[in-house]
Amino acid sequence: MVSKKHISITVNGEVKETEVEPRMLLAHFLREVAGLTGTHIGCDTTNCGACTVIMDGKAVKSCTILAVQANGKKILTIEGLSKGREKLHPVQQSFVDKHGLQCGYCTSGMILTSYWLLKNRKNVTEEEIRAAISGNLCRCTGYDNIVESIKDASKKMEEEGDPIEEHPEIKVRA
Amino acid sequence: MNPPIFEYFAPTGIDEVIDILAKYPGEAKILAGGQSLIPLLKSRISSIPYLVSLSEVKGLSYVDEGKEGVRIGAMTVDSDLENSELIRKRFPLLHDATGQLADPLVRNVGTIGGNLSHADPANDLPAVMIALDARFAVRGRNGSREINARDFFLDTFTTAMEPEEVLTEVTIPFWGKKSGGAYVKFKKNTWNFSVAAVAVQLELEGNKCTRAHIATTSVSPKSGRMESAENILVGKALTDEVINKAASEVAASAQPTTDPYGTEEYKREILRRITREAIRKALSRAGVN
Numbered sequence: 001m002v003s004k005k006h007i008s009i010t011v012n013g014e015v016k017e018t019e020v021e022p023r024m025l026l027a028h029f030l031r032e033v034a035g036l037t038g039t040h041i042g043c044d045t046t047n048c049g050a051c052t053v054i055m056d057g058k059a060v061k062s063c064t065i066l067a068v069q070a071n072g073k074k075i076l077t078i079e080g081l082s083k084g085r086e087k088l089h090p091v092q093q094s095f096v097d098k099h100g101l102q103c104g105y106c107t108s109g110m111i112l113t114s115y116w117l118l119k120n121r122k123n124v125t126e127e128e129i130r131a132a133i134s135g136n137l138c139r140c141t142g143y144d145n146i147v148e149s150i151k152d153a154s155k156k157m158e159e160e161g162d163p164i165e166e167h168p169e170i171k172v173r174a
Numbered sequence: 175m176n177p178p179i180f181e182y183f184a185p186t187g188i189d190e191v192i193d194i195l196a197k198y199p200g201e202a203k204i205l206a207g208g209q210s211l212i213p214l215l216k217s218r219i220s221s222i223p224y225l226v227s228l229s230e231v232k233g234l235s236y237v238d239e240g241k242e243g244v245r246i247g248a249m250t251v252d253s254d255l256e257n258s259e260l261i262r263k264r265f266p267l268l269h270d271a272t273g274q275l276a277d278p279l280v281r282n283v284g285t286i287g288g289n290l291s292h293a294d295p296a297n298d299l300p301a302v303m304i305a306l307d308a309r310f311a312v313r314g315r316n317g318s319r320e321i322n323a324r325d326f327f328l329d330t331f332t333t334a335m336e337p338e339e340v341l342t343e344v345t346i347p348f349w350g351k352k353s354g355g356a357y358v359k360f361k362k363n364t365w366n367f368s369v370a371a372v373a374v375q376l377e378l379e380g381n382k383c384t385r386a387h388i389a390t391t392s393v394s395p396k397s398g399r400m401e402s403a404e405n406i407l408v409g410k411a412l413t414d415e416v417i418n419k420a421a422s423e424v425a426a427s428a429q430p431t432t433d434p435y436g437t438e439e440y441k442r443e444i445l446r447r448i449t450r451e452a453i454r455k456a457l458s459r460a461g462v463n
Binding site (some may be wrong): 002003005021022023024025028044045046047049052058059060061063064065066068069071113131132134135136137 | 175176177178179180181182184205208209212213215216217225227229253276277278279280282283364365
C-alpha cells in the first residue's frame with residue numbers, strides 16, 4: 001500500500017489541506033477534491049491546454065503536474081478570476097464580447113493563458129498572442145475570434161486594471 | 175488516465191535524494207519538472223515504483239555569469255532561460271532553442287536538467303549543449319564529477335550517469351570574441367516533436383572559420399557531433415559553396431528513419447535546408463555577412 005501524502009494548496013485564496021495519493025494529478029485535485037470543475041481535461045497527452053491554471057504566477061498544464069508537486073503553492077483557476085464580484089473579469093468579458101468561444105471546452109484554459117500573457121506584456125502584438133496560446137488547442141478552430149478577444153482584453157486590462165489586484169487573498173504573483 | 179501507483183519522496187537535501195536513489199537501484203527515478211516523465215506515466219508507457227522529486231531542494235534554479243562561462247542550475251525552467259537577457263546575449267543558439275521548445279505552458283514547468291537527463295534525441299537541449307561544448311556537473315555518492323555534453327548521451331533515453339547520480343549544474347563556456355550560433359527547428363505544429371532541428375556554433379578569425387560544432391535533433395538514435403560536416407567548415411572562409419557542402423554532408427551523415435513525421439529522404443532534404451540556414455545565421459551573428 002502506497003502511503004498518502006499530506007498537502008496544502010492555496011486555491012483562489014482558500015487553503016485546501018488534505019491527504020492524497022502521490023499519483024493524483026493537480027487537475028483531478030482541483031476538480032474532485034476542491035470541487036472546481038471549471039478546469040477541464042481535454043486530452044491525456046499534455047497537448048491541449050484545456051487544464052491550464054496559474055501556479056505561482058505562471059500558466060501551467062494542471063494535468064501534467066502532480067498534486068503533491070503543487071504542495072505549498074498558490075493556484076488560480078477560472079473560478080478565481082471573478083470570485084466574490086458580480087462582474088466578470090475583463091478577460092472573461094472580452095471573450096463574451098468578441099465571441100471568443102464556440103463549444104466552450106477550451107475556454108477556461110484559453111482565458112487563463114491570456115491572463116498570464118497580459119499580466120506580463122503590455123501592448124501585445126498579434127504574433128505574441130498567437131505564440132502565447134500555441135499550447136492551447138481550440139478544436140472548433142475558432143482561433144481568429146480568440147485572438148480578437150485577447151486583443152480586446154489587453155485594452156480592457158489597460159483601461160480597467162486587474163480586479164484581482166484588489167483581492168490580495170486571490171492574487172498570485174505574475 | 176492516472177499514472178500507475180508509485181511512492182513519492184520530496185527530500186530537502188541533494189544527499190538525501192542520492193540516498194533514496196541508491197536504496198532502490200533501477201527502480202527509483204528523479205522527478206524534475208515532469209513535462210516528459212508525467213506524460214509517459216499517464217500513458218502507461220513507463221512505470222516507476224519510486225519517484226524522487228527535486229522540487230523541495232533549494233538552490234537548483236539560477237543562471238549565473240562566471241569568468242569562463244555561464245552556470246545554470248538543473249532545476250531552472252525553460253521559460254527562465256528563454257527570458258534571460260544573459261543567455262540571449264551570450265548564447266543566441268540556446269535562446270533560439272528555448273523559445274521553440276514544446277509550448278509556453280510546458281516551458282513554464284519543464285527544466286533544463288530534466289530535458290537533458292531524459293536523453294531523448296528528439297528533445298532540443300541535448301544537441302544545443304553538445305554544440306556549445308557544455309559540461310554537466312553530476313553528483314553521486316562519492317561527490318561531484320563533470321561529464322562533457324558530447325560524452326553524456328550514450329543512446330536513446332540513456333546517459334553516462336549512474337542510477338544514483340543526479341545532474342545538478344550545466345556550465346556553458348564562453349566562446350571567442352568572433353563567435354555565434356543558431357538553432358533552426360522544423361516542426362509541423364506546436365504539439366509534435368520536430369521533423370528535424372540543427373544546432374550550429376561557430377568561431378572565426380578574420381573570415382576564416384577556426385572552430386565549428388554541429389549537432390542534430392530528431393534524426394539519430396542519440397545526439398552527437400557531425401564531425402565530417404564540421405571538418406568541411408574549419409580552416410575555410412565560409413562561402414556559399416562551403417556552406418552548401420557542409421549542409422549536404424550533415425544531411426548525408428545523419429540517420430533519419432521513415433516514420434509518421436516523414437520519409438527518410440524528406441528528412442534529409444529538410445536537414446540540408448535548415449543546416450544551411452543555421453550556418454548562415456550563426457555566421458551573421460558572429461559578425462560576418
